[in-house]
Amino acid sequence: MTDWQPNNTQTGTEAYSEEILSQMTTSERTRLAIRLYKEGDIEIHDAIKISGLSAEIFSSILRGMSLPVRQLNVLVCGGAGFIGSNFVRHMVTKYPHYKIVNLDKLTYAGNLENLIDIEHLSNYKFYHGDIVDQQMIEHVITTEKIDAIVNFAAETHVDRSIHVGSREFVMTNVVGVQTLLDATRRHNLFKFINISTDEVYGSLKLNEHRMFLENTAFEPNVPYAAAKSGGDLLCRAYYQTFGVPVIVSHCSNNYGPYQFPEKLIPFLIGKALNNEPFPIYGDGRNIRDWLFVLDHVKAIDLMLHKGIPGEVYNIGGNNEKNNLEIAKLILQYFNLPESTIKFVPDRPGHDRRYAIDATKIMNDLGWYPEHRFEEALPKTIEWYLNNKEWSENVQKRNSAINGHIK
Numbered sequence: 001m002t003d004w005q006p007n008n009t010q011t012g013t014e015a016y017s018e019e020i021l022s023q024m025t026t027s028e029r030t031r032l033a034i035r036l037y038k039e040g041d042i043e044i045h046d047a048i049k050i051s052g053l054s055a056e057i058f059s060s061i062l063r064g065m066s067l068p069v070r071q072l073n074v075l076v077c078g079g080a081g082f083i084g085s086n087f088v089r090h091m092v093t094k095y096p097h098y099k100i101v102n103l104d105k106l107t108y109a110g111n112l113e114n115l116i117d118i119e120h121l122s123n124y125k126f127y128h129g130d131i132v133d134q135q136m137i138e139h140v141i142t143t144e145k146i147d148a149i150v151n152f153a154a155e156t157h158v159d160r161s162i163h164v165g166s167r168e169f170v171m172t173n174v175v176g177v178q179t180l181l182d183a184t185r186r187h188n189l190f191k192f193i194n195i196s197t198d199e200v201y202g203s204l205k206l207n208e209h210r211m212f213l214e215n216t217a218f219e220p221n222v223p224y225a226a227a228k229s230g231g232d233l234l235c236r237a238y239y240q241t242f243g244v245p246v247i248v249s250h251c252s253n254n255y256g257p258y259q260f261p262e263k264l265i266p267f268l269i270g271k272a273l274n275n276e277p278f279p280i281y282g283d284g285r286n287i288r289d290w291l292f293v294l295d296h297v298k299a300i301d302l303m304l305h306k307g308i309p310g311e312v313y314n315i316g317g318n319n320e321k322n323n324l325e326i327a328k329l330i331l332q333y334f335n336l337p338e339s340t341i342k343f344v345p346d347r348p349g350h351d352r353r354y355a356i357d358a359t360k361i362m363n364d365l366g367w368y369p370e371h372r373f374e375e376a377l378p379k380t381i382e383w384y385l386n387n388k389e390w391s392e393n394v395q396k397r398n399s400a401i402n403g404h405i406k
């Protein structure tokens, strides 16, 4: 191979003009890109450009050579929501040399107060925007030299998809994902991770032993889950058709700090603080698997750095609890009687049980949940007690939370 030397002091692709690169064979370009990357002269973004390969093939070469990912500019979509803000905080503090760009539409669920403690950091930047807006996405990717996208942006509340309407769900969870996939393809980005849910798999019976596996067929029963399934299926299709380096994850119910109080655990904590009855749907025996949010965040970090494009990973806490059990644990914490529970008519399409088999991500990426429910639930309650102002501000902005539950 000709040992192409940079002709000036420029670094990265600027030192290797298109003209020079076009005279080289693919294998020469790949070897040059790997050498420069290995020596630390360039980062992934420029290495992919110099190699002229697709991001998927280049990242498989890096994996084959056990070369680590050193630096990334990550676009986090929906980073002002519950899980997204926990992920942003984890990334900006754990990887001070990365650039974390948060793009969020700030819907009713988006809250910049979630990030107040880290917003001043120089490796963090916020854009107010919509993932459906192609021009906006184009602008951010180009301006910030984005390498990878992690997408949390979604309409996420099942009850709203039933009682308010599902149009926004389809726009963000399907069309938004398609917009990000097109951008990932156009810019040959290193990775696109679509954060999804176990709800796409439908419902299990209370007494069956089956758990959801990565190849369990999608059987969504509510508009939220159907819209998430649509986005996930597009991810699959973009990988199969175009080789876009997509990873989809299906996680069970999360709990922890900064969760919007329409969701079960912060909703019931709010009821306890206001001395109000705990409304519980149906007979309260619907089972969910519960995972502490920081365990989910750790799994996403692993998928970003070590996950294999085209793969799907289930994430779960092996911690099944029914809604009544959750309600009783919160009542116990506040020393309130069980008569606080008030059963209300069940919600339509209410899935009976979800159970996630997370063996694959444990075996392949070495992930395991670190937080035990028995310790993390009281800590979560304490967080809401210590951050009453956060909850009050959310309440002020959103007058009737779960107003359909009478």
Ligand SMILES: NC(=O)c1ccc[n+]([C@@H]2O[C@H](COP(=O)([O-])OP(=O)(O)OC[C@H]3O[C@@H](n4cnc5c(N)ncnc54)[C@H](O)[C@@H]3O)[C@@H](O)[C@H]2O)c1
Binding pocket: 077, 078, 079, 080, 081, 082, 083, 084, 103, 104, 105, 106, 107, 108, 109, 110, 111, 129, 130, 131, 132, 151, 152, 153, 154, 155, 156, 157, 172, 176, 195, 196, 197, 198, 228, 250, 251, 252, 253, 254, 255, 260
């Ligand atoms: N919360 C859970 O228990 C759970 C479990 C498994 C998977 N998930 C998935 O994780 C992701 C995040 O969930 P969450 O609970 O943090 O949600 P959330 O409702 O708290 O936050 C969603 C965020 O997305 C933003 N957003 C909505 N539409 C947008 C758009 N068009 N463009 C840009 N931003 C937009 C909102 O402003 C908000 O900040 C979702 O995709 C959800 O399906 C959640």
